[in-house]
Amino acid sequence: MTTPKHPGPSFASPASHRRWHRPLGPLLLASSLWLVACESGEAPSTDDGPGAVAERAAPTLESRLPGIRTVPDPLCLEEYAGTTGLLTPSLLDADQYNALEGGAEAAPEVARELPGVVHLRGRQQSFDGEHYYAVHEGRIYLKANRETTGIDQPWRALRLPRCLDGQVSEISADGSVLLALNQARQIYTLDYANGAIGAGGWTRRWGPFFWTDLGGWIFEDVRDWATTHFTGSDEYFVDGGGYKQAPAGILNVFLLRGDGLRITYLDPWLPMDQSREVCGPERGTTVMAGLSGSGSTAMVVAADGEIYTRLYEFDVSGGNAIFLDYSWQDQRELAQPKIQLPPPDWIHHPRVPGRITDRISLRKLPPGSEHRLMRVEGLDASGNSGYWEKDQADSSARAWRFVATGEPLQGRLLPLPQPHRGQAEDYQYQGRLDGYSAELLDFNPYCSPARLRVDVAGEAVELELHSTDGLRQERRARGLDLYPRYYRAAVKVPEPLWQTRSQRSAAVQAFLNKHFAERPVLETELYATLGQVRIAQACWTLSRDPGNLLDALTQPPLLDPGTVLAILLAQQEDGRQPPLCLL
Incomplete structure (x- = not known):
């Protein structure tokens, strides 16, 4: 099969790939809304300078009419099986293999195009505690994460479902989960710790009930997105009262929307819509330029260069009343405190002592949620390129440490010449x-x-x-x-x-x-x-x-x-x- 070359993410796609991921919705109401409101989901104009007030993007038909359930792609029905997301995984892929051992080695001409080390997560490259991942010509390659495992090995191909092979546009990994998007930004999920790491482990299921709805996707205006997975090496998270709580397996996806003022989050156990958000820094008025995430923690860099992190998702925020116990009452002096509400707020970190871009990255560090390795692409005082890093738990101004890489900067230098603040949605x-x-x-x-x-x-x-x-x-x-x-x-x-x-x-x-x-x-x-x-x-x-x-x-x-x-x-x-x- 001839594979088209995809040097970067493409948000447009042929109708044959795009048509099947949209939800079933009330078409008559959609037609009425179309007649009374011609709205756009694109980011508002940013021609004004930093002192101006950013406008929130207008609601779209998709945000107002999310439908009921997702229509599956009839040409790829086998991709709605797979072991990922099943309450009791069955090894559907008998030919499973270890990620560090299996898979065809990348051809020399491909290997030359792939990075030696993945320092920062992004839409084309990602990592977790075990592996590096990279996209090349619509396929995913992986190798051991040299920083965490000490293993240096060649890139190998990851086996993909039939309809995804050659069509990968973006990826994001964390914990034991890898999410991949096709050219229509439809979500494919692989959890290699709870199933096979071959094609049989992948699934396109997403949404209720119990991860059985037939598909999710990343919205068109999303500029940055991050998979976060809180399980495995994570022993606890720290709730809003400072108490250590045992986590359940939590898969969450943060989406930075086009206006820079909103973070939507998705969860495969929750409805596939745009109704859930993380309130941004400064009560949702900070314009965010970049986003990353790991272990249920979001990291953002603002258009003015300020950096924030926050532990937040469905289970931490108080939504999962079926499996977890929460309380707004003070839990001090209780032997077994419930999860204290409200959830933790944003942490405002010291400014980086150098020029930075909006390209950032976050990696969870054991044993608990207070530790996260933060990285920000930038320059040191001598103009060397690389990244600044520190532990989220270290709040001192001297915590930032520069690591030179010599690689060209890929992000936008901050501050951005656009509005840095917006109006609260009050x-x-x-x-x-x-x-x-x-x-x-x-x-x-x-x-x-x-x-x-x-x-x-x-x-x-x-x-x-x-x-x-x-x-x-x-x-x-x-x-x-x-x-x-x-x-x-x-x-x-x-x-x-x-x-x-x-x-x-x-x-x-x-x-x-x-x-x-x-x-x-x-x-x-x-x-x-x-x-x-x-x-x-x-x-x-x-x-x-x-x-x-x-x-x-x-x-x-x-x-x-x-x-x-x-x-x-x-x-x-x-x-x-x-x-x-x-x-």
């Missing part, structure tokens, strides 16, 4: 709580907490509304719309107010006693739309003008048994009864 709601006027000043569908201000008999009571995305097994649109979006949430009395509550007016004391009693945290379900926020446990409702209803039209979500089960389990974990008010 909404303001108003209402009356227990007869008192109240304002929810800055509720954000992806960034928590929000400020809840209640005027209790003329005295302002400032509360915190914390929220985290709840479990869903059915697809829904991104952000807020006309349909209630479920969050696991809590209203918290700030520590200074809680400690001085006995000194407040009788009305304030009565208000706090009614809703908080002896604990400063009220755990609750929260349901949010563009027009209303309902804090269920307290029977509080706040409202706003939802704006143009045509602009808010999205795909109606299906009844989601996963959400219903998650709500019941969360109530059981919290030790509370369902709210008495009619929701």
Whole structure:
């Protein structure tokens, strides 16, 4: 077979490759939305300088109409089998082999085009704790990771599924998982620790229930993406309270979107849509220029050169109520603390003492989530090219160490001549709580907490509304719309107010006693739309003008048994009864 040459990622593809990965969706609603809104998912113009405010990309039809399930490619049906993702892997590939021993050695003319060492992860080259990977002419080659194994060996071909062979456009690896994209950016997954490393280990399945939906993909505007796998050598992760928690097998993919203001994340156990995001640094207002990830940790470099890392994904953030126990209550002094919410926030790292680019890389280091090896491409004071590196856990300004490689810089030098900040995606709601006027000043569908201000008999009571995305097994649109979006949430009395509550007016004391009693945290379900926020446990409702209803039209979500089960389990974990008010 003649193999086309693919020197870099191509986001366009023949219709025969592109047509089968799109989801089943409500076509009549899509047609209506097309008539009322001609929107683009491309990044907004960045002609303005660093002092200007970056615009968020407008919603697309794909983000508003994610469909129900993915249509499989009938020409490649065998690729929806494979051992990866099965609850009980069966060795479908009898001809399995060890990655360090098997596979045909790369031809000399191919080997000359491949790197000697993979220093930084990217879309064409990647690594994990055992291997280097590289893409050449639509195929994947691998060899031992010399830095971690001490083994120096030639590149060998990785066996690929029939429809992927010669069509690989991008890759990303972490832990024991390798993700590869074809020319249509459809996802192929290989977990060589839980199946075979031959063609039988690959699968195109992605999504519920239990990794059985028939395909996922990387969205067209995504500029950087990273596979992260938290398992194997990872003994624990550190939760939002600083407690060590045992991880489950966690596969997560971070996607840096085209406007630089959003990080979408995908999980093969969750619906294939654009509804889940990681709130970016500075409450989602930092314009990000580059992204990498490892072990459920995202690393970003901003357009102004600032660098951040954050441990975040579905299990860590509080979404997996079925298999894990969480709590918004203080877990100090408990023998077996639950996973403390809220999850860990961004870590802002010292600036690199040299010129850097937006090409970055992250690699997990055992034993726990606090250790990650950070690398940033750049120059030293003498103009030598290479990369700066440090451990995430070392916060000192002198932690950065330069490693010269002599390789040409591939990233964009920072700072970028474009806006460095954007507007927060905040909404303001108003209402009356227990007869008192109240304002929810800055509720954000992806960034928590929000400020809840209640005027209790003329005295302002400032509360915190914390929220985290709840479990869903059915697809829904991104952000807020006309349909209630479920969050696991809590209203918290700030520590200074809680400690001085006995000194407040009788009305304030009565208000706090009614809703908080002896604990400063009220755990609750929260349901949010563009027009209303309902804090269920307290029977509080706040409202706003939802704006143009045509602009808010999205795909109606299906009844989601996963959400219903998650709500019941969360109530059981919290030790509370369902709210008495009619929701």
